[in-house]
Amino acid sequence: xxxxxxxxxxxxxxxxxxxxxxxxxxxxxxxxxxxxxxxxxxxxxxxxxxxxxxxxxxxxxxxxxxxxxxxxxxxxxxxxxxxxxxxxxxxxxxxxxxxxxx
Amino acid sequence: xxxxxxxxxxxxxxxxxxxxxxxxxxxxxxxxxxxxxxxxxxxxxxxxxxxxxxxxxxxxxxxxxxxxxxxxxxxxxxxxxxxxxxxxxxxxxxxxxxxxxx
Numbered sequence: 185x186x187x188x189x190x191x192x193x194x195x196x197x198x199x200x201x202x203x204x205x206x207x208x209x210x211x212x213x214x215x216x217x218x219x220x221x222x223x224x225x226x227x228x229x230x231x232x233x234x235x236x237x238x239x240x241x242x243x244x245x246x247x248x249x250x251x252x253x254x255x256x257x258x259x260x261x262x263x264x265x266x267x268x269x270x271x272x273x274x275x276x277x278x279x280x281x282x283x284x285x286x
Numbered sequence: 287x288x289x290x291x292x293x294x295x296x297x298x299x300x301x302x303x304x305x306x307x308x309x310x311x312x313x314x315x316x317x318x319x320x321x322x323x324x325x326x327x328x329x330x331x332x333x334x335x336x337x338x339x340x341x342x343x344x345x346x347x348x349x350x351x352x353x354x355x356x357x358x359x360x361x362x363x364x365x366x367x368x369x370x371x372x373x374x375x376x377x378x379x380x381x382x383x384x385x386x387x388x
Binding site for chain 1: 287289290291292293295296297298299300303304305306308309310313314316317328329369372373375376377378379380381382383384385386387388
């Protein structure tokens with residue numbers, strides 16, 4: 185790969201992943217659709233406000249899909265889109281590096 | 287992979303990569319040893335202060351090595367350590383995702 189100049193597509197990708205909590209949220213959603221409280225359960229240090237903000241950003245970027253089930257009480261689930269699921273190799277490579285080097 | 291619980295080693299790895307500019311700095315250094323100004327040239331929006339801060343953090347984490355050449359004027363170069371070079375598959379997977387999805 186050519187690393188001699190910066191690549192705007194890389195910049196955009198790292199801009200997404202390099203946002204605090206986002207890399208953790210995506211990892212949680214790789215386990216399957218989750219409710220807000222299930223995501224929180226795996227990332228207890230993140231505030232509700234920040235999680236709400238991140239989920240909106242990820243929805244806007246079409247990485248995450250929000251599905252509302254018209255039950256009583258209403259059930260809302262978050263899941264990865266195709267674009268989001270395509271991040272699995274990235275998450276795996278970060279995991280592999282973490283296991284070896286941290 | 288088991289995504290049903292968070293992994294501390296993953297958290298540590300994403301903590302490093304998920305810091306603003308760090309993912310860009312590592313990509314630049316994959317091209318080989320660089321001086322401060324060469325890194326800046328590829329990431330012009332980053333301030334000198336922040337680059338200095340990030341390089342200190344990356345040195346402390348043993349991801350980056352700082353070499354001082356006793357010439358006149360003194361030459362200082364930054365390069366990736368073995369731990370830093372091991373991030374290449376991560377950077378590549380982010381690049382691949384960026385090319386397909388951004």
